[in-house]
Amino acid sequence: MPTDMTRYPADWTLFSAYIRFTRARGQCECTGQCGLHRKGRSNTRCLEQHGHPAHFAKGKIILTTAHLCNCNPPCNNPNHVIAACQRCHLRIDAPGKAARRKLTYHPTSAPPQAAKSSANAISASFPQLPPQTPP
Numbered sequence: 001m002p003t004d005m006t007r008y009p010a011d012w013t014l015f016s017a018y019i020r021f022t023r024a025r026g027q028c029e030c031t032g033q034c035g036l037h038r039k040g041r042s043n044t045r046c047l048e049q050h051g052h053p054a055h056f057a058k059g060k061i062i063l064t065t066a067h068l069c070n071c072n073p074p075c076n077n078p079n080h081v082i083a084a085c086q087r088c089h090l091r092i093d094a095p096g097k098a099a100r101r102k103l104t105y106h107p108t109s110a111p112p113q114a115a116k117s118s119a120n121a122i123s124a125s126f127p128q129l130p131p132q133t134p135p
C-alpha cells in the first residue's frame with residue numbers, strides 16, 4: 001500500500017479522517033482482524049461503507065479508526081490502525097475486554113457469598129456454645 005509518511009497530520013481528527021476517507025476510501029478496512037469475513041481459507045474485506053446502510057446490522061455505518069496495536073497512549077501510526085465499521089471495531093476491541101471479564105466474573109463458582117454470611121449469623125447468635133471437643 002503506497003503511503004506518504006511526510007504528509008500525515010499530527011492531529012488525531014485529521015489523521016483519523018485520512019485513514020477512513022483517503023486511505024480506506026470510506027470502506028471498512030477490516031480483512032479478518034475482527035474474526036469475521038472468512039471465506040474458505042482466505043479473508044475478504046468487510047463490505048461496510050461509511051454513510052451507507054449496514055449490511056449486517058441496523059442503521060448506518062459510521063467508520064471509526066481502530067487500533068490493532070497496544071500502544072499507550074494510542075498512537076497515530078497508520079500501520080497500526082485500520083478504518084473499521086462499528087461491528088468490526090467492537091469485535092477487534094472485544095478480546096481484551098473478554099479477558100478482563102473472565103478475571104472478575106465467575107458465574108460457575110458456588111456457593112454465593114450469602115450462604116457464608118448466613119452461617120456466620122447463625123454462629124454469632126449462639127456465642128455461648130463451647131467449642132466441640134472429642135470425648
Ligand SMILES: [Zn+2]
Pocket residue numbers: 069070071074075076077080
Ligand atoms: Zn500503535
Ligand SMILES: [Zn+2]
Pocket residue numbers: 028029030046047048084085086087088089
Ligand atoms: Zn467492518
Ligand SMILES: [Zn+2]
Pocket residue numbers: 030031032033034035036037046087088
Ligand atoms: Zn471485520
